Amino acid sequence: MTKILHIDSSSNTTSSNSRKLSAAIVAKLGGDVTYRDLATSNLSVISEAHIAAFYTPKDDRNDAQNILLAQSDELVKELFEHDVIVIGVPMYNFNIPGSLKLYQDLVARVGETFVYTETGPKGLIEGKKIYFALTTGGVPIGSEMDYVSPSLKSYFGFLGLTDQTIIGADGLAVDPEVKLATAFSEIENLAA
Numbered sequence: 607m608t609k610i611l612h613i614d615s616s617s618n619t620t621s622s623n624s625r626k627l628s629a630a631i632v633a634k635l636g637g638d639v640t641y642r643d644l645a646t647s648n649l650s651v652i653s654e655a656h657i658a659a660f661y662t663p664k665d666d667r668n669d670a671q672n673i674l675l676a677q678s679d680e681l682v683k684e685l686f687e688h689d690v691i692v693i694g695v696p697m698y699n700f701n702i703p704g705s706l707k708l709y710q711d712l713v714a715r716v717g718e719t720f721v722y723t724e725t726g727p728k729g730l731i732e733g734k735k736i737y738f739a740l741t742t743g744g745v746p747i748g749s750e751m752d753y754v755s756p757s758l759k760s761y762f763g764f765l766g767l768t769d770q771t772i773i774g775a776d777g778l779a780v781d782p783e784v785k786l787a788t789a790f791s792e793i794e795n796l797a798a
């Protein structure tokens with residue numbers, strides 16, 4: 607059975623549209639699902655000590671470094687263990703929510719999720735699909751004020767997740783019913 611990692615990042619835990627859309631994508635794809643809510647995961651801001659530990663070879667890390675990296679290690683393991691990643695992402699102030707940025711800083715691990723080669727960086731999380739359920743209040747997805755789509759594309763592509771699909775519902779502050787209905791019908795048309 608396909609193993610799906612379902613991640614949400616909206617701080618709204620009760621009536622979030624990106625959460626509804628990400629859940630609909632997961633339901634449509636079907637599989638064995640692990641759920642990760644970044645808004646309630648108490649993710650660490652990476653510190654100087656994190657960076658030092660990231661750049662210390664695995665076998666040379668001391669106990670304190672291993673403890674410090676436990677959360678990051680768990681998140682990285684989770685990414686590798688699944689075939690498909692689905693992430694709910696609301697636009698906050700033209701960009702991704704802080705919880706998703708914390709997550710990104712914790713899973714970009716030199717030597718583990720990416721490496722530098724003579725021809726440039728290479729992502730190590732390969733052979734997986736990633737779906738984004740992206741919502742905005744007013745900014746049109748794909749417009750010059752949308753810093754979310756290019757940022758998601760570049761960041762996850764950098765880690766090797768290049769098979770990307772964005773299901774977007776923009777302008778939800780203006781025309782929520784029509785925009786959501788369009789996004790849900792796009793999800794209905796996804797190949798299971």
Ligand SMILES: Cc1cc2nc3c(=O)[nH]c(=O)nc-3n(C[C@H](O)[C@H](O)[C@H](O)COP(=O)(O)O)c2cc1C
Nearest residue numbers: 616622623624696697698699700741742743744745
């Ligand atoms: C803190 C915050 C910042 C937001 N910033 C933007 C923004 O820059 N541009 C925009 O179009 N909508 C913005 N919105 C609106 C949200 O993107 C929109 O309501 C979206 O549907 C929220 O997703 P959610 O329902 O999953 O939480 C913002 C909403 C919040 C709460």
